[in-house]
Amino acid sequence: MDQRYATHPDQIAGLDTQALRDTFLVERLFVPGQVTAVYTHHDRIVLAGAVPAGTPLPLEAFPELRAEHFLQNREAGIINVGGAGTVTADGETYPMAKGACLYLGRGVRDVVFADDDVDADVDVEEGGAQFYLFSAPAHTTYPTVLAQPGEGTVRELGDQLTSNRRTLTQLIHADGIRSCQIVMGFTTLHPGSMWNTMPAHTHDRRTECYLYFDVPADARVLHVCGEPEETRHLVVADRQAVISPSWSVHSGVGTASYSFVWAMAGENQAFDDMDAVPVAALR
Ligand SMILES: O=C(O)C(=O)C[C@H](O)C(=O)CO
Numbered sequence: 001m002d003q004r005y006a007t008h009p010d011q012i013a014g015l016d017t018q019a020l021r022d023t024f025l026v027e028r029l030f031v032p033g034q035v036t037a038v039y040t041h042h043d044r045i046v047l048a049g050a051v052p053a054g055t056p057l058p059l060e061a062f063p064e065l066r067a068e069h070f071l072q073n074r075e076a077g078i079i080n081v082g083g084a085g086t087v088t089a090d091g092e093t094y095p096m097a098k099g100a101c102l103y104l105g106r107g108v109r110d111v112v113f114a115d116d117d118v119d120a121d122v123d124v125e126e127g128g129a130q131f132y133l134f135s136a137p138a139h140t141t142y143p144t145v146l147a148q149p150g151e152g153t154v155r156e157l158g159d160q161l162t163s164n165r166r167t168l169t170q171l172i173h174a175d176g177i178r179s180c181q182i183v184m185g186f187t188t189l190h191p192g193s194m195w196n197t198m199p200a201h202t203h204d205r206r207t208e209c210y211l212y213f214d215v216p217a218d219a220r221v222l223h224v225c226g227e228p229e230e231t232r233h234l235v236v237a238d239r240q241a242v243i244s245p246s247w248s249v250h251s252g253v254g255t256a257s258y259s260f261v262w263a264m265a266g267e268n269q270a271f272d273d274m275d276a277v278p279v280a281a282l283r
Pocket residue numbers: 157166168186187196197198203208250262271274
């Protein structure tokens with residue numbers, strides 16, 4: 001499992017493009033036939049991509065966790081960003097269409113990812129299931145809950161006039177699917193709108209990760225990061241993830257329409273506990 005150690009804001013000024021990408025960007029999380037995981041020491045979050053590609057895929061206990069099974073001391077939120085599939089948790093099978101979200105509480109032992117038709121020779125690029133997993137340490141067990149596409153708390157944000165009209169769906173949060181730490185959902189830009197999370201913000205109490213998806217192959221999102229007065233950007237392609245430490249702004253503009261899964265863990269679960277940065281204050 002790839003390890004990303006925690007960072008200090010002073011580091012960012014000295015990072016060149018490659019070092020910036022190596023530190024904050026996860027370029028290859030969705031590899032056919034495997035579960036690919038990254039462990040960030042920011043709030044001890046694990047990000048993973050699981051691509052069954054026709055063969056059921058177990059979630060193993062990576063040795064770095066020093067645990068008997070992945071969720072022995074952790075919880076996880078899973079969102080399918082690909083074709084229809086299933087997640088089986090301790091023998092119970094949950095149908096996961098694209099956009100479905102499954103919360104797995106601490107203590108779930110056996111987790112298996114699969115395509116809907118496990119016998120088919122699924123071409124990943126043509127529509128196999130692609131599961132994005134966000135996991136954080138958990139002190140107790142909350143029940144496993146499945147949210148189907150269309151469920152959750154919907155918030156309409158932004159304005160067409162500032163090119164940031166977007167629909168945000170909260171799934172795992174204080175007033176929705178309960179968890180110890182995880183706050184998770186996704187945001188979709190409206191046609192013609194390209195900016196997410198503008199005005200940008202920080203939240204010193206939580207680490208946040210973005211997984212961009214439904215980005216056309218020839219398009220990119222320029223993701224803004226760094227302290228508000230010392231920003232940098234990452235050029236991000238489809239199904240790549242960004243680790244955004246508590247001290248970093250996170251915002252982005254696409255060269256085409258896109259969606260992203262946002263997920264957080266840390267001191268609190270108060271979605272609106274964020275410190276907005278006026279656009280004119282960004283450097
Ligand atoms: O479009 C947005 O705005 C977002 O999706 C914001 C993220 O959810 C976020 O940064 C929450 O802290």
